[in-house]
Amino acid sequence: MELVNPILEFKKTCVSYSKQTMAVKYVSAAIERNTITAIMGPSGCGKSTLLRAANLMHALYPNIRVDGEILLNGQNILSMEPIEVRRKIGMVFQRPTPFPTMSIYDNVLAGYSLNGIRLSKSERNEIVEKCLRNVALWDEVKDVLNKKGTFLSGGQQQRLCIARALAMKPEVLLMDEPTSALDPIATKHIEDLILELQKDVTILIVTHNMGQAKRISSRSMFMYLGDLVEYDDTEKMFSNPTDERTRAYLTGKMG
Amino acid sequence: MIMNDMKILQRLYTDKIFKIAVCLFAALTAIPLFAILGEVLIKGYSQLSWSFFTEPTPTAYKAMQAVAAGEPIPGGIANGIIGSVIMLGMATVVAVPIGILCGVYLAENSKKRFAIIVSYITDLLQGTPSVIIGIITYVWVVVPMKGYSAIAGSVALFIMMLPLIIRSTEETVKILPASLKEAGLALGGNNARVTLKVILPSAFGGIFTGILLAVSRVIGETAPLMFTALGCSFIRWDIDKPISAVPLLIWEFFNDPNLQELIWGASLFLLIFVLSLNLTAKYFAKKWNS
Ligand SMILES: Nc1ncnc2c1ncn2[C@@H]1O[C@H](COP(=O)(O)OP(=O)(O)OP(=O)(O)O)[C@@H](O)[C@H]1O
Ligand SMILES: [Mg+2]
Numbered sequence: 001m002e003l004v005n006p007i008l009e010f011k012k013t014c015v016s017y018s019k020q021t022m023a024v025k026y027v028s029a030a031i032e033r034n035t036i037t038a039i040m041g042p043s044g045c046g047k048s049t050l051l052r053a054a055n056l057m058h059a060l061y062p063n064i065r066v067d068g069e070i071l072l073n074g075q076n077i078l079s080m081e082p083i084e085v086r087r088k089i090g091m092v093f094q095r096p097t098p099f100p101t102m103s104i105y106d107n108v109l110a111g112y113s114l115n116g117i118r119l120s121k122s123e124r125n126e127i128v129e130k131c132l133r134n135v136a137l138w139d140e141v142k143d144v145l146n147k148k149g150t151f152l153s154g155g156q157q158q159r160l161c162i163a164r165a166l167a168m169k170p171e172v173l174l175m176d177e178p179t180s181a182l183d184p185i186a187t188k189h190i191e192d193l194i195l196e197l198q199k200d201v202t203i204l205i206v207t208h209n210m211g212q213a214k215r216i217s218s219r220s221m222f223m224y225l226g227d228l229v230e231y232d233d234t235e236k237m238f239s240n241p242t243d244e245r246t247r248a249y250l251t252g253k254m255g
Numbered sequence: 256m257i258m259n260d261m262k263i264l265q266r267l268y269t270d271k272i273f274k275i276a277v278c279l280f281a282a283l284t285a286i287p288l289f290a291i292l293g294e295v296l297i298k299g300y301s302q303l304s305w306s307f308f309t310e311p312t313p314t315a316y317k318a319m320q321a322v323a324a325g326e327p328i329p330g331g332i333a334n335g336i337i338g339s340v341i342m343l344g345m346a347t348v349v350a351v352p353i354g355i356l357c358g359v360y361l362a363e364n365s366k367k368r369f370a371i372i373v374s375y376i377t378d379l380l381q382g383t384p385s386v387i388i389g390i391i392t393y394v395w396v397v398v399p400m401k402g403y404s405a406i407a408g409s410v411a412l413f414i415m416m417l418p419l420i421i422r423s424t425e426e427t428v429k430i431l432p433a434s435l436k437e438a439g440l441a442l443g444g445n446n447a448r449v450t451l452k453v454i455l456p457s458a459f460g461g462i463f464t465g466i467l468l469a470v471s472r473v474i475g476e477t478a479p480l481m482f483t484a485l486g487c488s489f490i491r492w493d494i495d496k497p498i499s500a501v502p503l504l505i506w507e508f509f510n511d512p513n514l515q516e517l518i519w520g521a522s523l524f525l526l527i528f529v530l531s532l533n534l535t536a537k538y539f540a541k542k543w544n545s
Contacts, residue, residue, distance in 0.1 A: 055441055087443035097438040101456035113452060114444025161438075168442060 001219065001232050006030035007202050008054065008089075008172055012068035015049050015058065023049040025226040026068070031172075031219075036194060036203045038213035038234065041223035042254060047206040048094075050223070051174045054204070055091040056082040072172070087115070090170035090201075094177040096157035098149030098164075105145040107160055108132060111168040131163040135193055155186025162193065166201070173197070175205040179212065191216050210250060214238055222246045295522050302520025307331035311489045312504060318513040328514065332521050334490045338498040341405050342484060343470060345494070346412035351466055354417050358424025358462075359450055365429075374425075381418035388414050389479035397483055405498040408484030415476060416469040423465020427458040460543020464536040471532035475525055477502040501525050 008031040015024040024046040031037050039047045058064035059082045069076045077085045098107050108128045112119055119127070128145070132138040137159045141152070149160055158178055165173060175194070179187040194203055194216055207213050213220055213234060220234045222243070230237060230246045241247045248254040306329075313321075313330030321328050357373065364370040392411040397403055435457060439449035455462070480486075485497040486507060505521045508514040 057437060057441070060437070060440065082440070083443050083445055086441055091441040093434060093438060093441075095434060097434050099435070099438070099453050099457070101453075101459070110439070110452075111442040111444075114439055114442050114448045116448060164442065 003030050003032055005033045007033040009071040014067040015053050016065050023226055027228040029231050033202050036198050036217045038217035038220045039206045045223040046226045048176050051176050056085050089172045090165035092161055092175045092178050095181055096161050098157050098160050100150045103146045104141050104149050107149040108163050108167050131167045135159040135163040155182045172202045177206050299519035299523030309333050322513050328516050332504050334499040335501040335504040339500040342409040345409035350413045350416040354420025355424050358421045361425045362428035377418045377421050385476050386478040389482035393482040403485035403497040405494040408480050411479035411483045412473045415473045419469035424462050427461025464540045467532050467536040471529045475502050
């Protein structure tokens with residue numbers, strides 16, 4: 001596997017929730033710019049933990065410890081201000097999390113208001129329309145922009161959350177099983193959207209769905225019990241995995 | 256087979272008995288409430304009139320004349336209503352922001368030592384008898400200010416409301432999903448903005464309900480106001496002078512044989528006020544949860 005222009009790089013990244021156990025162990029991997037990279041692995045292997053570390057979510061919880069380095073464009077984000085990092089590295093969660101008291105319109109702009117950035121009315125309208133078009137939600141919601149975000153269906157809510165993350169123009173978008181709470185049609189929508197987005201943003205996506213990883217990602221990681229077991233081109237990994245554990249997982253012999 | 260049927264029957268039977276017992280006890284607890292309501296309603300109803308709400312307490316002399324002539328007692332409780340509103344208003348305006356800030360702090364830092372201490376003090380404050388709060392406020396406010404006043408009264412009410420607002424805010428914020436805060440922070444918001452724009456609006460229903468309940472809880476407080484507001488027999492708007500309040504009036508009416516008729520009107524007013532605050536609070540809690 002060849003890296004031309006990496007944007008994000010994990011260097012011996014370790015994450016632990018307590019002194020005794022490590023949830024992520026010495027993960028080293030570089031993520032190629034403007035690609036989609038999938039993270040797979042059985043439940044509890046540390047996928048979410050790794051992803052959340054790249055968004056500095058651990059800073060919220062004093063018991064979580066992160067060691068090693070995570071580089072964004074060569075700079076170690078672990079020693080940067082979380083606020084600054086999170087503007088560049090966006091995150092979409094497993095369950096859609098539209099802000100329940102905000103309208104659809106305000107949800108898209110939430111990143112700006114939460115950063116204290118003032119925009120003119122025309123700028124706001126422009127961002128909302130552009131971002132909602134980006135996630136193919138505009139036509140569905142353009143007449144109900146003042147309704148609450150929670151009024152939408154699950155799939156629409158998730159697209160709204162992606163639009164909200166994109167509105168901040170992040171360089172990297174982290175997605176933690178963004179379609180696991182959605183039906184197949186909504187899932188298809190989001191997959192198409194992710195494929196479309198990679199020209200603007202680098203995507204790192206956790207998925208339990210091997211079909212999904214195959215359909216959308218160009219590279220894949222396989223994690224097991226906190227270790228990064230294998231990291232390769234998706235095609236190579238699915239056709240000819242190097243590690244026995246990867247093979248077992250991909251052929252359904254491991255939960 | 257028959258054994259089985261018997262068992263099911265038996266179970267249904269016990270189920271039924273249990274249900275009846277539950278209903279019975281529920282009814283039993285409702286009896287005192289309806290008895291109180293009924294008594295106050297019957298006795299106070301005839302008192303209520305427009306002038307009862309717009310006129311201050313009658314002088315003892317006028318009341319005596321009316322009683323002697325067998326006429327209804329003139330005047331009303333306007334001085335008490337205005338005093339209550341002023342003191343509750345001032346107490347609420349100060350207690351709400353402080354209580355909310357404190358509640359949010361406790362909810363988000365529940366493991367910190369300082370938070371644990373504050374939480375403990377909140378519990379103590381909530382359990383402190385109101386008469387003690389009255390005495391303390393007397394020493395802290397009335398003595399240095401050299402006189403009873405609406406300000407002193409509202410300080411006492413403020414101290415009583417504070418723990419209630421802190422607790423309700425804390426509880427509401429605690430049950431919000433962590434994902435809400437994480438989503439706000441993931442967008443690059445700082446803690447203060449996420450709290451202000453995401454957490455507090457989402458918790459608004461619960462916090463508002465808590466405020467209403469706190470108001471309804473202290474509106475009937477009499478003891479702390481005796482040490483602080485003292486009372487006043489005419490309508491007054493100054494906050495640095497003694498002032499009346501509805502529960503204080505009830506106590507005064509009780510002590511004056513000529514004014515005893517007015518107790519019931521004032522009590523009815525207080526009860527209706529508290530009940531409607533409670534119902535509004537319930538309505539809000541429900542609306543926000545759905
Ligand atoms: N908040 C937490 N506190 C303590 N341990 C945790 C916490 N979150 C996760 N863990 C532990 O860390 C390990 C990795 O969890 P993680 O959530 O990253 O797994 P995952 O690969 O995302 O699993 P899933 O596919 O089920 O989402 C697990 O053993 C889990 O028990
Ligand atoms: Mg996970």
